[in-house]
Amino acid sequence: xxxxxxxxxxxxxxxxxxxxxxxxxxxxxxxxxxxxxxxxxxxxxxxxxxxxxxxxxxxxxxxxxxxxxxxxxxxxxxxxxxxxxxxxxxxxxxxxxxxxxxxxxxxxxxxxxxxxxxxxxxxxxxxxxxxxxxxxxxxxxxxxxxxxxxxxxxxxxxxxxxxxxxxxxxxxxxxxxxxxxxxxxxxxxxxxxxxxxxxxxxxxxxxxxxxxxxxxxxxxxxxxxxxxxxxxxxxxxxxxxxxxxxxxxxxxxxxxxxxxxxxxxxxxxxxxxxxxxxxxxxxxxxxxxxxxxxxxxxxxxxxxxxxxxxxxxxxxxxxxxxxxxxxxxxxxxxxxxxxxxxxxxxxxxxxxxxxxxxxxxxxxxxxxxxxxxxxx
Numbered sequence: 001x002x003x004x005x006x007x008x009x010x011x012x013x014x015x016x017x018x019x020x021x022x023x024x025x026x027x028x029x030x031x032x033x034x035x036x037x038x039x040x041x042x043x044x045x046x047x048x049x050x051x052x053x054x055x056x057x058x059x060x061x062x063x064x065x066x067x068x069x070x071x072x073x074x075x076x077x078x079x080x081x082x083x084x085x086x087x088x089x090x091x092x093x094x095x096x097x098x099x100x101x102x103x104x105x106x107x108x109x110x111x112x113x114x115x116x117x118x119x120x121x122x123x124x125x126x127x128x129x130x131x132x133x134x135x136x137x138x139x140x141x142x143x144x145x146x147x148x149x150x151x152x153x154x155x156x157x158x159x160x161x162x163x164x165x166x167x168x169x170x171x172x173x174x175x176x177x178x179x180x181x182x183x184x185x186x187x188x189x190x191x192x193x194x195x196x197x198x199x200x201x202x203x204x205x206x207x208x209x210x211x212x213x214x215x216x217x218x219x220x221x222x223x224x225x226x227x228x229x230x231x232x233x234x235x236x237x238x239x240x241x242x243x244x245x246x247x248x249x250x251x252x253x254x255x256x257x258x259x260x261x262x263x264x265x266x267x268x269x270x271x272x273x274x275x276x277x278x279x280x281x282x283x284x285x286x287x288x289x290x291x292x293x294x295x296x297x298x299x300x301x302x303x304x305x306x307x308x309x310x311x312x313x314x315x316x317x318x319x320x321x322x323x324x325x326x327x328x329x330x331x332x333x334x335x336x337x338x339x340x341x342x343x344x345x346x347x348x349x350x351x352x353x354x355x356x357x358x359x360x361x362x363x364x365x366x367x368x369x370x371x372x373x374x375x376x
Contacts (some may be wrong), residue, residue, distance in 0.1 A: 003361035004036045008368055013037040014092055015111040018083075019046040020061070021073060023053055025290050026123055029192055030102050031055045032357060037100075042091045043110060045083060048073050063346070064090055081150050082159045084109055092116075098368065101165075109161035119371040120165040121190070121364070124175050124287050126158040137232035161182060167371035172309045173290040186239035190363035191312075194293045194355050198267070201299035202275040203343055209278065212238040212260075213303075213335070215272065215292045220244030226303075229254045229274040230328035231283075235335055239281070242273060256315045274298040279320070279338050282310060283331055289313060292320070297352035299345030303334050313355070319348045 015037065017030050033216065034040070034055050041060040046067055049057055056282040066072055066079060083106040092099075096116040101107040103226035104123035112118045124130075126322040159182065162168075168187035170176050179187045213232075215225045225241065233256050240260045241251075265273065274280070280302045288309035292302040296313070302320035304310035314320040323334035 005362075005364075005365035005369065006367060009372075011037070011097045011368075012095065013040045014096050014099045014112075014116070015042045015059070015101070016087075016090075016099060016107045017042060017044045018105040019076065020044050020052045020056060021046060021048050021076070022051050024181045025192065025231050025288075026102055026104060027052060027056065027362075029121065030288075032193065032360065033102070034059055036361060041092070045086055045106065046072060046076055046235060058213075058366050059179055063088060080105075081154070083152070084161070096370065098366075108165055109157070117166045117373075118164060119167050119169065121367075122168050122170045122175065122179060122187065124170075125162075125178055125186050126154060127316065129232070129351060130158070130178075130182060133154060151346060152221065167367060169367040172312050174308050174312070175287045176262065179198075188363070188367045190360060190367060192288060192290065193357040193360040194297055196297055196356050197321050199271065199274065199294045199297035199352075201349060204310075205274075210229050210276040210278045212240050212277055213279050213281050214273055214295070215239065215241045215243070215281050216273075216295075217241070217284070218248040219243050219251060220337065221247055223299040224326060225251055225283065227283040227326060227328050227331055229259055230260055231331040231335060232256065234328065234332045237335070237339075240273065240277070242270060271298070272293075274300055279335070281331070281335070283326070285326075286310070287354045293352050293355050296348045297373060298353075299349045301338060301341075301343045301348060303331070303338050314353075315351055319351045 162183040282304035285308040306322035
């Protein structure tokens with residue numbers, strides 16, 4: 001059972017996920033649940049078989065009516081006002097013991113069948129409605145006026161549907177507070193896992209610093225990659241940026257010759273980039289942030305903004321440097337401090353080992369048992 005408590009192996013479980021259109025952090029968590037509960041049906045708004053792993057595709061997948069909308073995979077975010085009703089219309093037949101929803105949008109609003117308990121592993125309260133909606137839908141005043149009432153309805157639904165959840169678990173203390181603020185509910189903190197068998201140091205390099213620093217990110221405004229690009233204009237040190245997104249053109253205009261945009265990279269390429277960089281740079285605020293943990297698993301220090309999940313994954317002065325002000329100047333100062341230190345790659349790796357799959361499943365087992373009323 002890969003670390004899940006043995007007494008849970010006979011549970012009849014439903015898995016619910018917002019949508020299956022790619023393999024990001026949320027889908028990696030779902031993948032682990034698929035291994036823990038083989039054969040469990042997955043209920044979701046949308047399913048693109050070509051975009052997700054064989055592990056997920058091996059399960060029965062039940063989709064909403066949105067699946068039949070022409071061109072839905074290109075434009076599904078435009079249908080966000082319909083997500084609540086679409087998830088509510090998904091009905092499970094038969095007897096089940098437990099629903100586990102993995103949700104950053106609508107999945108936690110799934111209506112559990114009679115007799116089943118509902119545990120929500122909440123990545124964040126509905127992202128579109130509460131945080132970053134300006135980044136998703138723009139800051140045009142006309143669009144804002146049109147979307148205002150829609151977003152208010154979504155926030156109301158999000159609060160009300162939280163009562164369908166018997167117990168919440170979440171990925172960081174940062175999001176735990178958000179769940180408390182928006183839903184008035186407590187949550188267990190169960191840190192998401194990284195694949196420590198894959199993300200590991202290159203022992204041949206003996207922990208030596210590389211000849212470049214690294215950013216791994218979607219190139220969208222709220223990630224604040226612009227801060228990194230401006231900072232490296234000051235330092236002149238080589239920076240490699242792995243990732244794609246709509247913000248590429250603006251970032252190219254800001255970048256000097258020492259900044260290289262790599263585009264989309266494979267996991268194999270990324271492993272090499274992590275292993276041989278001088279440091280991983282993380283200038284944005286994230287709910288958790290798997291990338292800094294992956295870099296630390298490879299023994300490399302992280303220079304990160306002292307907000308959000310980085311406060312829980314990076315140990316200031318031991319596994320990286322945390323900078324307080326979200327500015328190019330503050331980042332440049334932190335980079336100089338990082339460059340002036342000697343780093344213990346073994347200590348950095350040991351910190352990342354707190355975020356193993358075994359630890360995740362042990363924590364989730366505790367939440368499940370509490371949800372079912374069998375744990376303390």
